[in-house]
Amino acid sequence: MSSLLLQLTLNGLVAGSIYSLVASGFSLIYSTNRFMHFAHGVIVILAGYILFSFYSLIGFSFYYSVLSTLIYSSFIGFLINKTIYSPLQKKKTSSVILLIASISLLILFQNLIQLFFGAGVKDIDYIDIQKGLEFYEATITQLQIITIIISSILCVGLFIFMKKTSLGKEMRAVSNNKELADIVGINSSKVKDLSFFIGSFLAGLAGILISLEQNVSPSMGTNLIIKGFTGAVIGGISSVPASIFGSYIIGLVENLGIAFLPSGFKEAISFFLLFIFLLFRPEGLASLRRRVK
């Protein structure tokens, strides 16, 4: 039994890393712009498809493909903000409308991808399949370890970024009070643009790792953003490190939960957690820390 739990814990850490990669960008964008950019999920998958196109279809070198993917993802996210969200925000629409707009974008892009690439799964054949590293009868592959490491570095890095660097502080300022930030001399639209740039860069990173690990299909975007969003809500949607933490919790709970439930219930666990948290603690676990203080 303990080897089962160990394996499930490892699976949970891997899943958590993947979700946290998605949640980090999402939370960064939310904390700066104060609305939910659901289309973030499809940027992640789009990145996977760009990588697939460049590397598997056209045949560029792997590192060139990765670099291009990151650049393109960042730009696409930035463009979406410029063409859709900014105009809407200028009209002072509520965040609910922006939410609906972002969901429409998610559906739009997902189906465009399906139109062009087909609904099947695309395989990026970069990593050789071999047996993973094993300890105590639990296995984990190298790519999965790398994913966990990158995600942890991101967690620490983003924490430092938001708290210590001037750009991070500007982002927090803009999210707290846009008018005041403008008065103080922060170029809030530039900061917002940057938040989309960086957030979508993170989405690109997530997309690359996820597509290497699990291949890509058009519908994965919706699933990922739901999980990432759940993680962010549980952790605390306006804090990037908290969102990452929350995503790990989701990953672990999902995987450990199915030790006791039939495997089909994995998704149901996340949905239930999401609903419960939205009802009782929408600010997430991070708010506990603040209350204690």
Add this chain to the structure above:
Amino acid sequence: MVYTSIMYKKTTKTLNIHISLNKIMADKKEKVEENVEEVEKVEGEGGGNALVMIGIVIVALIILVYAYTSITGNAIFGFDGFGSNEVRIGFMGPLTGDAASYGHAIKRGVEMALKDSKLQNVKIIYEDTRCDGEEAVSAINKLINIDKVSAIIGDVCSGATLAVAPIAEQNKVVMISASSTSPEITNAGEYIFRTIPSDTHQGKFGAELVYDLGLRNLSILYGNEEYGVGFEGVLKENFESLGGLVVAEESFERGSTDLRTQLTKIRKARPEAIYIISNSPDSSVAALKQIKQMGIKAKVFGSEGLKGPEIAATKVAENLTITSVSAGTPAFVEQYMREHGLAIQPFAPQAYDSFNALAKAIQNGARTGSEIKLQLDNLKFSGVSGDIEFDSNGDVSGSYQVYRLVNGTFVLADY
């Protein structure tokens, strides 16, 4: 004194707030009433505009459709004036989506049979159902009500076939499937036939295969839809009646590519064999990869859905053992390779035979669904996938073969 003055201040404050709120409410009410008057005016006009708009849209649509049909000669309006001699047959299967390779293989089989039959008065109408029940229902409604088909070759996936069987049955349209193997289809109706044996047989065959190889602990990984559920049940039943033990049964959603959870539980049960039942190549490939990654040391078996090019290309699937329905006569296999440049794919022979069954009925003069059904009830011929004779349930009996994946090709094994 202080207390009262504070209270007084507080009450005045609240009163003031209340008064101002009342005023605001009154103002708002006024505004809303004004708005309502305005809007009712606008709505009045808007109403008229709306009707005109709808009218224009409908007329435009009709013109568009007429233009399209006259340019392309489509049969929507019966403009091509097909003779009453023409028999229309529908095809339902996944032409896109993760099961598309099966759909296209079957389509090729059907087209080959149409060409070889040299029938002039048969028209086939293809509908893509993506192995989805809802799509299948849409497709069959269109085929029956608009295209007026007498028979349908399909569906490819058991789930879709079962979803639409009642509709075919009620409309007296023959359905003949080349690949739906769920045991449930046996009782799906008088108009439902198939040229592939039910999984009650393959389950028995598979169980015996595993048992005869000396393996006693079996785990089953199956797709959570009609095909997978049906086969799994029969496999388990047969294996246990032989004296074996099914130590783990895990299901996955079609198309799912992360099977680690299920495989973790399977690995915990330490099986000697894993039987993968899947008609989703994406999931099959993922399962095979993850079995390797997780170091599961069991002998891997697969149902015939795994006998496809995607799986053959998967480098880790070496030594995979597959139970499969007939792959066709050597002559057919060669013809397939000649005409399509591909090694024979699952269900193509069965598809060839299903068209031919209909062709023979048509050659005997059948036109409508009921006429075709009567012909099929008494039909008997030798097809490329074996002898075709439908029992009272529309099923055929069949034989199975065992294939092993060696160096990227499926090789027939002795059994």
Add this chain to the structure above:
Amino acid sequence: MIFEYLIHILILVGIYTILALSLNLALGYSGLLNLAHVSLFGIGAYTSVLLNMQGFPFVLSIIASGIVSALFGFILVFSTKKLKGDYYALASLGFAFVVYSLLLNLISITRGPLGISGIPRPSIFSFVINDNFTYLIFVLLFLLITLILFSKVVRSPFGKLLEAMRDDELSLRILGKNTYRLKYKSMSISAFFAGLAGSLFAHYIGYIDPNMFYINEIILIISIVIVGGVASLRGSVVATVIIIFLSELLRFIHLPSSIVGPGRQIIYSIILLLILMKKPRGLFGRIDLE
């Protein structure tokens, strides 16, 4: 032939119009941004089917489907009482996911992803509505009743209160109205009709599975209501006609199904985005979505 297809489309239009009207009552008139409306549709469908196929007469089944959906609507409002704005919308989305999960996983009841096929046509006092034309009349009857009822509600003092609540809930509460009760009532009516629509849908199509009441349908319904215009019954009717006709047209002109599927979703999302950006009132809306 074309007439058969037209009847088929009109039946769908009728059913979706009832669904859109009921959502408009909750969203447009009461300000309840209910993204889980499609789940209520699905719950109605499953309730009616499960009861009917166990032997309950259709009339009872369809009424039960309305009641059970109303119950779930009540649960939704009850659990999200304290939330406002986008948290309410997101919680309703979460509710939709939870319902989807339940439909998918409670296999012993719903057969999960296998879906339920062979759903019988309605049989009312031993008259079976077998042919589509009669079914169309049947649906139109329901639609008429819905329209009349909703028009009355919307013009009634209750309706005015709902709109006041949508515009400024706080002030309404200060004035002493129990807004929770208003929300319950409004949502229950909305959910009841969504459930009825679900039953009509299931018994027409003959097959249901959980995926038919998930994200794609959510977008479709929200698009219809927003395009038609918030707080406009007429708008919901017109928008349903336009959007359903457009999407079925794709299938009709024989575009390959690989294009039809994503094509439809692309059309909905583009229309929705355009409306949100250019004309947030929708076609006939009276209020901007706030």
